[in-house]
Amino acid sequence: MERVITWSFKENFIENLAQFLIENFAGKDNDFSRVLCVFGGKRPGLFLKQRLSQKIKKSFYPPVIYSMDEFIEYIVKYPFKIFNSEGETVEGKSLVFKKISEIDACYFIYIITQEFAGEILRGQRQFSEFLPWAREIISFIEQMDLENIPNEALAHIQKSAEIGYEVPQSINLLLQNIINIRNKYHSFLRKNNVYSRGLMYLDATKIVPYREFEEFETIIFCNFFYLHTTERDIFKEIYKKKKGIFIFQNSDDKWSVLEENAKYLGFKIPSCRGHPQYKLSIYQGFDLHSQVCIVNYILNNEIKSNEVKNKENTVIVVPSSEAIIPLLTEITSQGKEFNVSLGYPFRKSSLFTLFATLLKVQESRRKDGKYYAHDYLKLLRHPLIKNLKIFHSSAVTRVIVHKIEEVLKGILPGSINGSLFLNLEEIENEEKIYWYALETLQNMNIYVKVEECKTVLTQIHNLLFQKWEDLVNFSEFADNLEYLLNTLVEKSKLIKFPFNLKFVEKLYLIKEQLKSSLFCKERFTSREMWEVFLHHLEGEMIPFIGSPLKGTQILGLFETRSLSFDNVIVMDVNESLLPRLKIYEPLIPREVMLNLGLNRLEKEEEIQRYQFMRLISGAKKVYLIYQQTQEKERSRFIEELLWEKQKATNKLEVTTIPKVSFLLKISSHHKEVKKTQEMVDFLKQQVYSATSIDTYVDCPLKFFYRYVLGLKERENLLGELETSYLGRFLHELLRDTMERFKGKRPVIDAQFKKYFFKELEERFEKKIASRMKSDSFLLKKIITTRMERFLECEKRRNVARIICLEEPGYGRLNFSPGTIEISYVVDRIDELEDGSIVIIDYKTGSTNMIPKELRELENIKMERCFLRENIGSFQLPLYYHFISQKFPALEINAELYNLRTMERELFIKNPHPSYKEKVIAICINALQNLFGELFNPEIPFQPDDDAQKCKFCPFTSFC
Ligand code: SF4
Incomplete structure (x- = not known):
């Protein structure tokens, strides 16, 4: 029997091998158990057994099948004989070990x-x-x-x-x-009786000369291509013993790797014939998702339905694991079976996010033991945590977590409102959290006691926070990990999703490795242990559950070794992925590698080209999909195939490459909202404010969301300080400190200043510094400087008395569509020494606007966009209108008082009575038109056409 055999790429290796075994080793009993078949990987062995059973159609003893790693382990692990010169056995040693x-x-x-x-x-x-x-x-x-x-x-x-x-x-x-x-x-x-893969191969070369492999009649080495020197040494030894049969695909005159193998092993790999005859189709996508859609299209349309019935005939080669989830999402809707060989990256799982958050929580913990509220909440809100069934329902934990969040964010009152850093006891001792939770749970017909809620919270704190504080070694780390995993398995929804079982299994394995590691009692910092652990998890891939022989195969290129499929679909046929070459060696200089004879880069290209060409050559239909973008170009493998075709046909145009695009239907961005009669009735009954009117002028749709639907942004006391919060802080400070001058002339002397800045300091510490990190001193400095300048300005103003500070007022406007009720709060009204009245509106931001001068207002069109441009805000006109009614005999004006620049801008810029009357008449007329529009059921709430403002609008996501 020939001991070196070659089959062409076109031939189905598994089919040929099954036939070869039947013809040469079946005997009477179909007993192949004295034949050992060694493949590069494990998968081909499964296909071989399946093919043998399909061919023999009755019971048989299958051959022993090993992957190369298993074969090497078999060599070093099992007893063998060494004979002395007299032929006596002197040693029979087996190695007992596990992989490190x-x-x-x-x-x-x-x-x-x-x-x-x-x-x-x-x-x-x-x-x-x-x-x-x-x-x-x-x-x-x-x-x-x-x-x-x-x-x-x-x-x-x-x-x-x-x-x-x-x-x-x-x-x-x-x-x-x-x-x-x-x-x-x-x-x-x-x-330590542990082995690395390299050392195991190295030792096998030393042992194999002493092994006779009497247990096997023959050893068939199936479809090997690149061989490490240790593998070649082993093959050579077995070849010398006349124990091995070597079957290759393609010959040494075509592939330098095979040529080198043949030379080393001392035999010739015979030439083989057979030209591939597959039908080639190439598609061009523009990103991963478009490629996935092409695969779906090919499965649905290109591969005929009768062929699809025989699903085992199709393979989808995916060079990168990133593509797996998008691909499965798209193609599993077809309801067919798929088998995925590539793993899913652990770093993309919710468990990884949980551990990364656990690290973040410990990292941001302050030296005084206080936790950063943001990270604390992030951990509690993780789906696996907030749904822990610690008490009889997971709703209890969920509601408690939500109540903690609401109290911390200031949505519900509590002593820890807005605290940026806090210790666990502070939260546990805030009784209000439990009462709020109880109330919500009662509405859900869940009845628990305050003490029980407290127990739930302390258990969560222990599980996620206290246990991870001050760890010193990996043994403790592993114990905590086990405790957390046990709790998640028992009390969360984790294992309700079958795929998670694999993640959990992997974590228990890592826990065991850490617990039994050689360094488990060495001292490490907590941060270091977390980093080692997360680093480890980041590189882990979790296999999908499935039967390797069933359904359409989704494989990496190397998993296709020795297998043949009628339909081959390859995604991502781009340079950098196919072939994927590690050009940069971060540690060892290339010169060193070459000096050692390790020219892996050149070999790697040939290895991947070989596997690719082998796979497609055995197919009937080949579909190659690549991504064409500025950063990505199609693979040299495609160029090679096209070049071969061009040479064969003597034509440049050898194939058309469809370019995939999606037909996008873009809906108009913002939709208007039609008014119903109920809405109009509702609007007519409302009390309006200058702010609500300004909102309508700004964008009617925004007015609809805010004042018809009643939607409002929640204030987040833990978030970034908003300008509106700072504005309110200053307004309250000025109101409360100036209160002592109400009805009197304000006296800005040293005593008042002392009082004023003490008040500022205390309020700042309580309301602002606690919400900021170390840079709060800068903001305090800015506010203090501005207030010093404000008080200087106040000193120079000739105020006879302060009439009121932030007093609410109420007025009516009698318009043709009906009477409009308006409520307002004026920041401050002063009587000046000349007996006139000034209405003051403090301005802290940059948004307030004052109506333009009369000459610009006189001819404006009464349409919303013109009103917005020329009047801007109705605040001062309304204040002026209503306060004038209260003081009919007095000279009145209104002004914006800018607390940043200390500039004051007057509403009425000309004291002539007719000027005032005309300006006010125009503003009131404008309001009448606006309300006419607002109450008109025919005019919908339209979006404003200035897209710029949408960027800052809280309702963008609704529009
Ligand atoms: S997103 Fe734009 S159009 Fe929509 S409500 Fe806000 S401002 Fe108006």
């Missing part, structure tokens, strides 16, 4: 590096910071082991490093000690 966890390997490299190249760790680099370095060093040692690089070759590198490669000094230092580090790492692994 990544975290233990990294930690041990950290310790060894400290010993041999401590300079690298200069600057007290912590373990968590060193992790990426550790991974690179391990990967380098793994490569050296897999490629069987002897220490002698490394000695040359060490010598060169002493002279110095053109890399940072720390890397030269590392290279100078690389033999020591590698040796120490190996002896550590052996001593």
Whole structure:
């Protein structure tokens, strides 16, 4: 029997292998158990067994099937015989071991590096910071082991490093000690009965000469391409023993990797014939989602329905895990079965968000133990936490969490309103939270006691906060992690979603690794432990649940090894993804790699090209989809296929590439709201204010949301300080401090100033500083300076007495559509020394406007947009109108008093009586027109056409 066999790319490898086994090893009993088939991965073995059963159609003993890793483990793990020169058995040794966890390997490299190249760790680099370095060093040692690089070759590198490669000094230092580090790492692994993949392969090369593999009649090495030196050594030894059959796809005259294998192994890989005859279609998308839509289109339209029935005939190759969720979301609506081989990144799960928030909460905790309210609430609001069923219903926890949020944000009154930092006892002792919760729960027919609510809260605090404070080692960390996981499994909705089970399983595994790690009792800072843990989680991929043999396959390129499909759809056929090449080696200089004979970059390109060409050559229909953007260009693999076609047909235009676009129907952005008669009746009964009228003038739709639907932004006492909050602060300060001058002449002397600034200081600390971080002193300085200037201005004003401060008033306007009731609050009214009255409106922001001069008002059209432009705000006209009625005999004016610049702008700019009358008449006429429009059922609430203001409108999301 030939021991080196080649099949062409066009041939179905699994089909051929099944036939080969039946023809050569079936015997009478269909017993293949003395044949060992070794594949690169695990998946082809499943397909082989399935194909054998389909072909034999009765019971049979399947061959033993190993992946290469399993085969190597088999070599080193099981007893074997060594004979002396007399042919006697002298040793039969098996290795008992387990694979070292990544975290233990990294930690041990950290310790060894400290010993041999401590300079690298200069600057007290912590373990968590060193992790990426550790991974690179391990990967380098793994490569050296897999490629069987002897220490002698490394000695040359060490010598060169002493002279110095053109890399940072720390890397030269590392290279100078690389033999020591590698040796120490190996002896550590052996001593602890743990193994790395590289060391296992390395040891297998030493053991395999002593293994006769009597348990097998033959070992078939199936469809290998690139071989590490250790693999080649093992293959060569087995070839020498005449125990192995080597089956390749394609031949050594076409692929340099196969040529090198053949040369090393000392045989020729025969040539093979067979030209692929698939139908090629290429599609161009513009992003991931458009590619996903193309896949859906192909499955629905291009692949004929009878073929789809045989779903196992189709594979979708997805080079990046990012595409999995969008792809599944789109195609699973077809209701077919899919099997996904790629994992889902842990970092995208809700559990990862929970742990990241746990870290953030501990990070932002102050030295005095107080928690930052933002992060505290973020953690409590996590869906897995706020739905914990600690008491008999998860609603209890949910309501308590919402009440804490409302009290902290100042939506409900409480002693902790607006506190930015607070300790857990302060929250637990705020009884109002429980009473608010009780009230809401009663409305839901859930009856609990205050004490029970308190128990729920203290348990949550213990679980999420207290237990994570002051941790010192990974053993404690792992215990806490276990406690948290147990609670989530028992009391949350976590495992109601089957996919989460995989996440939980992984977390328990990591917990075990941490608990049993070699460094579990070493002292670490809490932050460091969190970083190591999250770093670990970030790299984890969680496999989807499914049957590998069922449905349309969604695989990565390497999972397609040895498999053939009639329909092949490949997404993301772009440079940087297909082939995906690691051009930049962050740690080891390329020169070093080349000196060691490790030219992985060049090989990597050929390996991926081989797998890609092998897959498509065996198909009937091939659909390649790429993304064309400024940053992404199509893969060299597509260019190669097109070039081959161009050469074969002698034409430039060999294929048309449909470009996908979405038909977007853009709906008009803001929709107007029609008035109903009920709305008009409602509007006619309302009491209006200058603010509500100004809102209508600004945007009728905004008026609708605010005053018809009654929607209002919630004030968030924990959020950024808003200008309106600062404005209210100043208004209240001026009202309360000036109160002592009501009915009197204000005297701004040293005594008043002392009182004024003490009051300012106290109020600032209570209402503003507590809501800000360390930069509050700056704001205080600005406010104090402005108030000093205000008092100076006040000193110079000739005020005879303050008539009133923020007194509410009420008035009516008798218009043709009906009487309009208006309520108002004037900031301040002064009587001046000349006996005239001035109405003052303090201005703290920059939005208030004052009507223009008469000559500009005289000819304005009574339409909303013109009124907005020329009158701006109806505040001063309304105040003026109503206050004039109270003091008919006196000279009156109104002014805006700017508390930033101390400028004062008069409403009536000309004291002539006819000027005043005309301005007021125009303003009142304008109001009559506005109310006429507002009460007209034919005129809807329209959006204003100034898109700029929508940016700052709280109702943008409704529009
Ligand atoms: S988003 Fe724009 S159109 Fe809509 S209510 Fe606000 S301001 Fe008016």
